Amino acid sequence: MPGAAGLTKALRLSDPLPSPGLTPFVSPLPIPMNAQQVAPFQTVGVTPSRFATQSPIYHKIIAEERLVSLHPQLPLTRIWGYRDAAVPVSTSGLGPTFITTFGVPMIMRLTNALPPDHVGFGHPFLTTHMHGAHLEQRSDGFAENIGPFRPVTAPGESYDLCYNNLDPGFSTGEPDSSDRPSTLWYHDHVLDFTAQNVYRGLVGLNLCFDQLDTGDETQGLQLPSGAFDVPICLQDRRLDALGQLVYDPLDHNGFLGDVFLVNGAVQPFLSVQGRKYRFRMLNGCNARFLNMRIVSASGAAQTYSQIATESGLMQGPLRDQTDSFMSPAQRNEIVFDFSRFAPGTVLYLENNVDQPDGRGPRGTFDNPRFTPVGTRFLKFIVGDRVADPSRVPDILRPFTLDYLAEVPAANRLQFQFSRRNGVWVINGESVDLHNPIATVRLNTPQVWTFKNNSGGWWHPIHVHLEYMHVLTRNGRTPALNERGAFCRRDIVTLGPNDEIEAFFKFRDYPGRWLIHCHTTEHEDAFMMTCFDVIA
Amino acid sequence: MSLPNKNVFFYLAATLSLLALNGCNGGHLATGKNLRSLPNYVVTDQHGNKLRFYDDVIAGHAVVLQFMYTRCDGICPAATGNLVSARRICLGQGGSDLRFISISLDPARDTPEDLTDYSRISGMDNEWILLTGKPAEIEEIRKALGAKDPDPVLDSQRSSHSAGIVLGNDKYDRWAMISGLSPGSAIARSILRILTAI
Structure with missing residues (x-):
């Protein structure tokens, strides 16, 4: 093949081609539309918790391929995105933003309208994770179909998800109102293809409000609204x-x-x-x-x-x-x-x-x-x-520090994240989501240690179902922005050789839950495991 | 001339880059496809057949690729065992069209006869394709398939070679990598989900 070798060499020299140069700061910041409530519909497989005291709200979301403008100097870009079914067309690079009022359950019907014959990166089979939510297993966007749950949705199919939006501890009479999120995001979570699908655009936000963080800067904490x-x-x-x-x-x-x-x-x-x-x-x-x-x-x-x-x-x-x-x-x-x-x-x-x-x-x-x-x-x-009624008060969300008394007697588990022969292992094992790496009892104090032995790599480790109180980083009290007594995290960053101790209590929802690296390429290359929470 | 690479878009883009460097003008189609090209070198299977890697082995197929070498006393026996187990599960669940491929990382020593012996000892069926070839070209194939480590020291050590399994569906230009250290049942689920979903 004379000539072909030369072309191959040239390809390698130019691999990867840089993106085209674009003039920055020529278009205004887009704000994705808020998701529109729809009339209640007959759900399949989900009902709000019996502990919910308010009627649920309903949304219908469609995952689709669409053309969007990333920049005025570019032709339209073909992405995958979530669209509110209440609107006929979306030109947004992000999905609609959910507005959650704490205590009000939300039901979402996700319809997969992606092209079944799609060619190129991305996998048009979806499972939707509301990242950071405290919720039932069925609605967590588990990475593959498991047991009675079939969250992985093929093109043309729909799946109903329920977000109870109840305080952790609600089922045992100990609801912890200090354990509420404020900014969640939802994204695809299908095993082996999360990176590709999220990169294609399957991302949206969920902003949460309550009587403190009201969304009204004249009420409650009076944060800018x-x-x-x-x-x-x-x-x-x-x-x-x-x-x-x-x-x-x-x-x-x-x-x-x-x-x-x-x-x-x-x-x-x-x-x-x-x-x-x-x-x-x-x-x-x-x-x-x-x-x-x-x-x-x-x-x-x-x-x-x-x-x-x-x-x-x-x-x-x-x-x-x-x-x-x-x-x-x-x-x-x-x-x-x-x-x-x-x-x-x-x-x-x-x-x-x-x-x-x-x-x-x-x-x-x-x-x-x-x-x-x-x-x-x-x-x-x-x-x-301009006039500004908003403020940033000295106390935002008062925390209970009851967990500190539970640390000494907590059940202790360790998770070591390593790299072996170019693949990821956790506690020496490669992933099998049909075999949990650990089983813990509902409502029992847990102190988990996450250790990064992977040789110079960084890993943001995400645990589903509950937030963590970080206790120590490399044996020392962590900085305030990750100290458990001051804030919570749903991802803890493991730099090279870092070791983190964190307190958990898995409440309300027995089931199977994921632990994984949120560098999504690592996650897809099986840097993921699961644990069971049993009653 | 048969193209050595599969990705037409990438060819066009790179060709036009070269043309642009030479002062030529042109336009091309962008498909938003993968930034990936696969070499098309001539490789040899366990029967001694000469095959073009892309045209004859990959093109149009749903493929499962692993890297091994017959004298490996590290992870290969376990990883190959997992994949053989996965293959059996796939065959029982509609995965008969899947093409399982093992590529030797010791092509200077691994002859077709060695590969045939390895196939028999490992319990691979007759449809399984084992490949060897020129070392530099196999090395390029390995890197193109992403079975590499960014640490050049680790990448150069055959004993630390990748245990990754590359899954590809050429018809849909869909690719992923999973771990060959997982149990065969978990590997089979990923294979079936990705490669036979459509």
């Missing part, structure tokens, strides 16, 4: 010259893109008023770790208050912060006050983690390396100063 409560879904992508998604399904180390999206748009801008804003940041990247800062045009970092992790409001705000480090799937919520800046000031939301590949950032969790110049995701243009 309405138009001043802004979801920020951060994603990286790689595009070809015609704006289509590019992905290598045989690179299992972790995808890093070179195009940066917020809420489905490439490097948009947001015109803000001179007042406080709440930004709910989600690291929606497959494998990229983020350290988000808000900087001036000259790169000077500006301060903000962190108010929440992925597991809801913290006990109190962490004021005067400049850095929000987030593993894939983690959420950090901040309140930023633009009233400090003169009208016309320009600021940027940027990431400065120095990460060469999917293994993780350079450095360690305690001392990650940062790039001297950040990558700008979003531009803020400050407007006039």
Whole structure:
């Protein structure tokens, strides 16, 4: 084949082709639409808990292939996305945003309208996980069909899911109202293909409110609300010259893109008023770790208050912060006050983690390396100063610290995450979701140790069903933004050789639950296991 | 000329990049397909047949690929055992069209006769394809299939070779990798879910 070898060589030199250059900050930040309630329908296989005191609300969501504009200089991009069945067409890069009122159950019918004959990366069989929710096994989006549950939905099929939105402990008369989420996200979770399907766009948000975090800045905690409560879904992508998604399904180390999206748009801008804003940041990247800062045009970092992790409001705000480090799937919520800046000031939301590949950032969790110049995701243009009734009170969500008394007698388990012969093993075993790695009793205190022995790789470890109180990181008390007495996490970041101790209590819902790395390429290459909770 | 790579889009994109470098103009179609190309080198199966890796082994098929070598005293016996077990489960559940392929990582020593012996000892059926070939070309095939480690030291050690199983459905250009260290039943579920779902 004369000539062919030369072409192959040229291909390798140009592999991967960089994404096309795009002018940043030319389109406004999209805000995904709120999901629309529909009339109650006859559900299949789900009913709200008998402990629910309020009637459920109903939604219908369709997973579909559609064309969206990521940037005005690109042709339309073919993605997979969730669409609210109440609207005929969606042009959003994200699914509709659910608005959850705590205590009100939500029923969602997910219809898979993806093309059955799809060619290319992605697998049109879906199981939908409401990441961070405390819920029954049937509705958790288990990664494969198991037992009586058939959550994996083929094209043309529908599946009903129920989110009770009840406080953990509700079934034993000990509901813990301090254990409520504020920003959840839903995404596909099908075994072996989560990375590809999430990368194609099967992502949406769920914002949770209650009598404290009211969504009304004149009531309750008075956090910035309405138009001043802004979801920020951060994603990286790689595009070809015609704006289509590019992905290598045989690179299992972790995808890093070179195009940066917020809420489905490439490097948009947001015109803000001179007042406080709440930004709910989600690291929606497959494998990229983020350290988000808000900087001036000259790169000077500006301060903000962190108010929440992925597991809801913290006990109190962490004021005067400049850095929000987030593993894939983690959420950090901040309140930023633009009233400090003169009208016309320009600021940027940027990431400065120095990460060469999917293994993780350079450095360690305690001392990650940062790039001297950040990558700008979003531009803020400050407007006039306006009246601002919102506040950031010193106490956000009062925590009970009862768990500390339960630590000494807790059941202890250890999970070691290792790499052997190019594949992942947990406690030396490769995954089999029909054989749980552990069985624990409902409502019993657990102290779990997560240890990273995988040789320089980073792993954000996610446990389904319950949030964790982190007790120690490498034998020391963790920083406030992951200290169990101050906040909860549903993902704990294991840097190289890190060891984390965390307290759990699995309540209300017996069943089989997942533990996995949320670098989704690692997850798909079987860095996942499961445990049973029995009554 | 038969193309050595499968991904037409990638060919077009790269070709046009080269044309652009030479001052030529052109446009091309983008399909949003995978950023992946597979070599089409001539390889040899356990019967001594010469096959083009992509055209004759992969094209149009649902495939399950593992990497092994006959003298491996590390993970190969266990990983191959898991895959043989998975194969039997698949055959009983509608997976008869699946093509199971083992690629030698010791092609300089593994002859077709060695592969035939390995096939028999491991309990592989007659449909199973075992491949050897020129070392540099097998190495390229290995890397193209993602059975590699980003740590160059680990990647160069045959004893630490990948226990990954590559699943591919060429018709749909759908690819994934799972662990060959999992039990055969778990491997079979992934294979059947991915490769026979459509």
